[in-house]
Amino acid sequence: MKTKQRRAPYSLLLIATLGFALLAIPFIGLSQRTPWSSFAQIATEETVLRSISLSMVIATSSAGICVFLGIPLGWVLARAEFRGLRIMRAIVLLPMVLPPVAGGTALLFALGRKGFVGEKLDSWFGVTLPFTTAGAIIAATFVALPFFVLTIESAAAELDSKLEEASLNLGATPIRTFFTVTLPMLRNSILAGIALSWARALGEFGATITFAGDNPGQTRTLPLQLFVALETNPERAMVIGMLMVLISLSVLVTLRGNWLGRQ
Amino acid sequence: MKPFVNLCLSVTLLLLNLSCAESDDSLRVLAAASLTEAFEEIADDFENRTGVKVTLSIAGSSSLAAQMEDGAPADVIALADQETFERVKRSDRLTQSVETIFATNYLTIITPIGNPASITEISDFQGHVIALCQEQVPCGRLTKEIAATLMVEIQASTWEPNVRSVRTKVELGEVDAGLVYVTDVTNRVESVPIKEGEKIKTRYPIAIVDNAKASATEFVDFVLSSDGQEILNRFGFGEPQQ
Numbered sequence: 087m088k089t090k091q092r093r094a095p096y097s098l099l100l101i102a103t104l105g106f107a108l109l110a111i112p113f114i115g116l117s118q119r120t121p122w123s124s125f126a127q128i129a130t131e132e133t134v135l136r137s138i139s140l141s142m143v144i145a146t147s148s149a150g151i152c153v154f155l156g157i158p159l160g161w162v163l164a165r166a167e168f169r170g171l172r173i174m175r176a177i178v179l180l181p182m183v184l185p186p187v188a189g190g191t192a193l194l195f196a197l198g199r200k201g202f203v204g205e206k207l208d209s210w211f212g213v214t215l216p217f218t219t220a221g222a223i224i225a226a227t228f229v230a231l232p233f234f235v236l237t238i239e240s241a242a243a244e245l246d247s248k249l250e251e252a253s254l255n256l257g258a259t260p261i262r263t264f265f266t267v268t269l270p271m272l273r274n275s276i277l278a279g280i281a282l283s284w285a286r287a288l289g290e291f292g293a294t295i296t297f298a299g300d301n302p303g304q305t306r307t308l309p310l311q312l313f314v315a316l317e318t319n320p321e322r323a324m325v326i327g328m329l330m331v332l333i334s335l336s337v338l339v340t341l342r343g344n345w346l347g348r349q
Numbered sequence: 350m351k352p353f354v355n356l357c358l359s360v361t362l363l364l365l366n367l368s369c370a371e372s373d374d375s376l377r378v379l380a381a382a383s384l385t386e387a388f389e390e391i392a393d394d395f396e397n398r399t400g401v402k403v404t405l406s407i408a409g410s411s412s413l414a415a416q417m418e419d420g421a422p423a424d425v426i427a428l429a430d431q432e433t434f435e436r437v438k439r440s441d442r443l444t445q446s447v448e449t450i451f452a453t454n455y456l457t458i459i460t461p462i463g464n465p466a467s468i469t470e471i472s473d474f475q476g477h478v479i480a481l482c483q484e485q486v487p488c489g490r491l492t493k494e495i496a497a498t499l500m501v502e503i504q505a506s507t508w509e510p511n512v513r514s515v516r517t518k519v520e521l522g523e524v525d526a527g528l529v530y531v532t533d534v535t536n537r538v539e540s541v542p543i544k545e546g547e548k549i550k551t552r553y554p555i556a557i558v559d560n561a562k563a564s565a566t567e568f569v570d571f572v573l574s575s576d577g578q579e580i581l582n583r584f585g586f587g588e589p590q591q
Contacts, residue, residue, distance in 0.1 A: 199478075200522040216523050217478065217506040299507025299518070300483065313510070317411040318485045 113331055120328045121321050128325040136303060137311040138329075141288055144219065144307055148226040148287035149280050152234040156283070157276065159231075160238025161268070164245075175239075182232045189228055190296025197224065198297070221298035222305040226287035234283040241275035242268075281341035285334045375402035376564050377422055381410045381429035381487070381553070382511040383454065383530050387584040388427070394580065395571050401564040409511035411485045417442055417558075424561035425568055429454070429512075430487035430551045437556070444561070448554035451572050453587035454530045455550050456491050458541040459519050466525035468541060472501050473526075480518040480527040481505040488512040491551050492528050498549060532585035550587065 121128070128134065163175050181189050197204040199214050207213045215221035249271070253263040269276075291309035298305040300314070308330055315323035380388045385407050392403035408416070410428040414436040417426065423442075428434050434448055460468050466477050481503065482489035489508070496503045506524060509515045515527040520537045531547075534540040555572060557565045571577045578588065 194521060194523065198521060198523050214478075295510070299480070300509065301505075301507050305507075314483060314485065317409075317415050317483075320415075 116324065116327055116331065120324045124321065125325055125328070128322050129329055131322075133302075134311065134322070134326065134329075137306055137308045137326075140219070140303070140305075141307040141309075144222050144226050144290075145284050145288040147223045148230050149234075149284040151223070151227045152231050152283040152287075153276065153280060156231055156234035156279065157238055157269075157272070160235045161242050161264075163235065163239045164242035178235055179232050181229050182236075186229055186290065186292030186294075187296050190225060190293035193225060193228060193293060193297040197221075216297060217299040217301045217305060219298075219304050222294050222307065225293040225297045226290040229290050229293055230283040230287040233286050234279040237275050237279035237282060238272065241272055245271055277341065281337050285337050288334060289330065374562070375404045376562055376568055377404050377406060377424045378568065379406045379408075379413045379416065379421070379423045379426045381413065381427060382407055382513045383429050383488070383532055384427060384553070385513070387532070387581050387586065390580050390584075391572060391577055394576070395568055398571075399564065399567060401567070403568070409486045411436075411487075412510070413437075414440075423558045424565040425555065425557055427451070427553060427555040427572070428487070429553055430490060431554055432490060433487060434554045434556075442559050444557045444559055448556045449569070449573065450552045450589040451555045451577075452553040452581050452589060453550045454532055454553065454585075455547045455587075456488065456495060456528050456543060457531045457534060457546060458526055458543060459516065459529050459534060459538040460526045460541060461519055461522040462537070462539055464539050464541070465522075468526045470541075471495070471499055471503065471528075471543060474501075474503055477525040478506045478523070479504070480507050480509055480515045480524040482512055482515055482528070483508045483510055486511055487551050488515070488528070488530060491549060494549050495528075495543065495546065530585075534585070552589070553586070 159178065163171070163178065193201075194216065195201050197207070197215050199205070199208055199216060204215060207215070215224060245268070250263055250267050253267045254260065258266070288307075289309060290307070291313065294305060294307060295310055295313070300306055300310050306314075308326055312323055312326040312330070315326055378388065378392065388405055388407075392405055395401065395403055406413075406416075406421075406423070410430060410433040413426060413428060414433050417423065417437050418440045420442075426437060426443075428437070431448070431450075437443065438446060438448075458468060458471065460466065466473075468474070468477065481492050484490065484493060488511075492503070507518065509518065512529050512533055516529050516533050516535070516538065518524045519527045519529075520535075526541075530551075531540070555569055557569060572581075573589075582588070
């Protein structure tokens with residue numbers, strides 16, 4: 087094994103191997119139990135296909151919202167200075183550490199039909215979010231956004247601000263500087279953040295079932311289908327599980343790996 | 350380096366220690382979600398009488414069946430219907446192949462307080478936001494049976510993984526109505542009886558798991574005793590003979 091520090095201490099390598107094994111072995115177990123001979127047949131069942139396309143729609147919309155909201159938010163966390171920044175950063179990271187079910191409950195109390203925001207949405211615009219695809223997108227975004235923001239924040243904090251200062255000194259407005267100088271420099275991190283938040287949104291379960299319920303064709307994404315299958319048809323559950331592993335793995339390997347410029 | 354190795358050793362030892370701490374001498378009872386309050390009281394009573402501590406593990410019946418298949422530690426299992434119980438039997442982890450029925454239950458409509466959507470029967474569900482149990486859990490199977498008997502097709506806005514999450518969605522006012530067991534009705538919801546609904550019952554089986562602790566038999570006997578039955582009746586469950 088070659089590492090940048092030519093001779094890595096063996097004890098570290100050993101522990102690193104143990105850590106990797108803890109993360110990798112469960113997937114070996116899953117692939118062993120996966121009924122590969124009927125994989126293609128189960129993966130193309132109508133109910134599974136419907137969940138796949140729904141999951142794609144939800145994960146992609148969610149990643150899109152993450153880009154729109156997450157770039158400014160990450161930038162503010164990295165660059166702005168104001169009282170309460172610390173608490174703001176903690177709140178942004180909260181969905182990463184909270185059980186998603188707690189997040190889903192919180193969403194219900196805020197955006198549900200009787201929630202303090204949801205009530206207004208219902209009475210003013212006739213919009214209700216629970217049990218709809220829009221609700222599932224919000225639930226997925228709630229858990230995926232912190233991953234995106236974190237990627238942008240750390241990249242923006244490391245950015246050399248000389249180029250931005252030069253742009254400002256040459257008379258460009260701050261917003262023009264942001265779009266023509268800052269954003270291009272953040273390009274790789276943005277793409278990596280998209281991959282990470284897309285994959286996280288794809289795997290969302292707890293917040294979705296709590297806030298958006300289980301509504302076939304509307305909110306029954308792959309993870310929800312997996313949950314039902316686990317209790318009714320374990321073979322189908324293994325196929326769906328493996329399917330999610332393969333999709334997420336390929337997204338993370340090809341997209342995230344490339345854009346972060348690491349081998 | 351040395352302190353680091355020491356740290357790793359102590360972490361490993363700690364993990365080993367924790368994995369052993371699981372096997373205490375309490376009685377592990379897996380119980381269906383609808384039994385929550387009744388079994389909490391039964392467990393308390395049982396503890397007071399025998400000194401044996403009871404650990405309740407509550408989930409939807411089909412989740413419990415899946416846990417049994419996956420080798421979850423258990424001494425006693427109590428489910429909300431016999432169909433799911435067939436699955437537990439196939440796991441080959443029961444001492445007897447015949448289960449004992451200890452209670453019965455049936456469904457009712459519940460609505461948020463004030464019944465804002467004026468639901469009076471199942472055929473009113475059309476066009477409203479409804480929460481129902483997923484088909485694989487007993488309350489879902491019973492829901493299907495009722496729909497077949499009444500010859501109505503019911504559509505739900507959300508299929509919940511167990512009967513308690515149906516009730517929660519109704520309590521919060523997120524849905525206009527739901528179907529739950531009569532034993533799940535609280536003062537935070539309104540109950541609308543289903544005509545002849547009590548005729549479509551589910552029967553609750555209880556059984557002892559292989560290699561269970563000796564107190565498992567005592568626990569089952571207590572559930573079936575007049576004292577145990579009195580507690581179940583108080584929570585609205587029907588008698589097993591019905």
